[in-house]
Amino acid sequence: MFNNKKIFTLIVGGLLWLPQFALAAQVNILSERQEFLLRPFLDVFEEQTGIKVNVAYLKKGSLERLKQQPGSVDALLTVDISNLTAIADAGLFQPINSTVINQNVPANYRDPNDLWTALTARARVIYYSRARVKTSELSTYEALGKSGSKQRVCTRSGYHKYNVALISSMIAEHGSATAKSWLQGLKNNRGRKPSGNDRGQVKAIFQGQCDVALGNTYYMGKMLEREDQRPWAAAVGIYFPNQADRGTHMNISGGAVTKAAKNAAEAVKLLEFLSGNLAQYMYAQVNHEYPVKAGIGYSGIVQGFGGGQDGVKKGVFKQDQRNLAEIGRHRKQAIKILDEVNFDN
Numbered sequence: 001m002f003n004n005k006k007i008f009t010l011i012v013g014g015l016l017w018l019p020q021f022a023l024a025a026q027v028n029i030l031s032e033r034q035e036f037l038l039r040p041f042l043d044v045f046e047e048q049t050g051i052k053v054n055v056a057y058l059k060k061g062s063l064e065r066l067k068q069q070p071g072s073v074d075a076l077l078t079v080d081i082s083n084l085t086a087i088a089d090a091g092l093f094q095p096i097n098s099t100v101i102n103q104n105v106p107a108n109y110r111d112p113n114d115l116w117t118a119l120t121a122r123a124r125v126i127y128y129s130r131a132r133v134k135t136s137e138l139s140t141y142e143a144l145g146k147s148g149s150k151q152r153v154c155t156r157s158g159y160h161k162y163n164v165a166l167i168s169s170m171i172a173e174h175g176s177a178t179a180k181s182w183l184q185g186l187k188n189n190r191g192r193k194p195s196g197n198d199r200g201q202v203k204a205i206f207q208g209q210c211d212v213a214l215g216n217t218y219y220m221g222k223m224l225e226r227e228d229q230r231p232w233a234a235a236v237g238i239y240f241p242n243q244a245d246r247g248t249h250m251n252i253s254g255g256a257v258t259k260a261a262k263n264a265a266e267a268v269k270l271l272e273f274l275s276g277n278l279a280q281y282m283y284a285q286v287n288h289e290y291p292v293k294a295g296i297g298y299s300g301i302v303q304g305f306g307g308g309q310d311g312v313k314k315g316v317f318k319q320d321q322r323n324l325a326e327i328g329r330h331r332k333q334a335i336k337i338l339d340e341v342n343f344d345n
């Protein structure tokens with residue numbers, strides 16, 4: 001038989017049990033970032049907040065997933081500006097409204113309507129052959145497309161989101177017609193047809209197929225960490241273009257809260273955490289990216305970038321301050337001029 005004490009224990013036990021299981025806080029995220037990069041941050045977040053993070057990893061097709069299964073995702077994490085702007089344009093995000101994020105992330109790295117925020121930044125730089133190119137022969141993205149340029153250029157597909165963003169920034173700066181002539185010039189100056197990824201272009205410099213290539217900064221860190229790719233990295237230096245004018249083109253990894261989010265408050269908490277000191281420091285050290293929050297140190301490798309270049313000390317360079325939202329707006333026009341110059345063929 002139950003006595004009073006047993007009944008009391010059952011009631012109290014039940015009350016304690018309820019919030020933990022029936023109401024356990026959680027957040028469902030869709031991540032274009034790879035698991036090995038993200039999971040260490042999420043473990044800390046879960047421990048600090050008690051909010052469980054369920055992650056679906058997806059390399060492509062975030063827009064389609066959010067359209068087809070809107071309620072299944074609270075937050076999206078991307079590795080590029082294009083998807084953020086495309087999904088914001090499709091009306092699938094809600095404003096973030098966080099003073100923490102507004103303090104941590106500079107305005108040019110946030111959507112003017114607060115629909116997404118950057119979490120890290122990466123520069124799209126010129127990788128140059130240490131054997132064949134002097135830094136005094138380099139200057140701007142524009143110069144890579146000039147006729148008569150001595151430097152053979154390698155790029156991955158023009159349609160890759162990193163190049164689409166760079167071309168979009170050229171359209172934002174110069175207008176579509178000038179950007180198109182530049183793109184044609186870049187094609188004329190190339191050492192080979194676009195193929196492979198950013199690291200593959202550095203390998204092509206190492207193998208002598210080209211003298212310069214476009215690539216994101218953190219790949220230098222990744223190549224140096226792999227024995228088989230270290231010789232590629234050793235064959236090149238990093239040059240930050242456009243230091244005398246608008247600065248080097250930056251891209252971002254970012255995050256957003258979906259319009260259909262069932263756990264919007266938890267999603268905002270996660271983005272706040274990712275914009276904070278600990279996550280920013282971890283991103284900078286582990287993935288050799290640029291923190292978006294001021295005052296967070298760069299990794300040792302990143303501090304060495306641009307070492308052979310006038311005006312670049314401890315890896316500090318002039319960044320293009322244009323709002324990424326404006327660059328995102330030109331992505332369709334970028335695809336159009338890529339088609340028109342038949343860039344990949």
Ligand SMILES: [Fe+2]
Binds near residue numbers: 079216
């Ligand atoms: Fe990448």
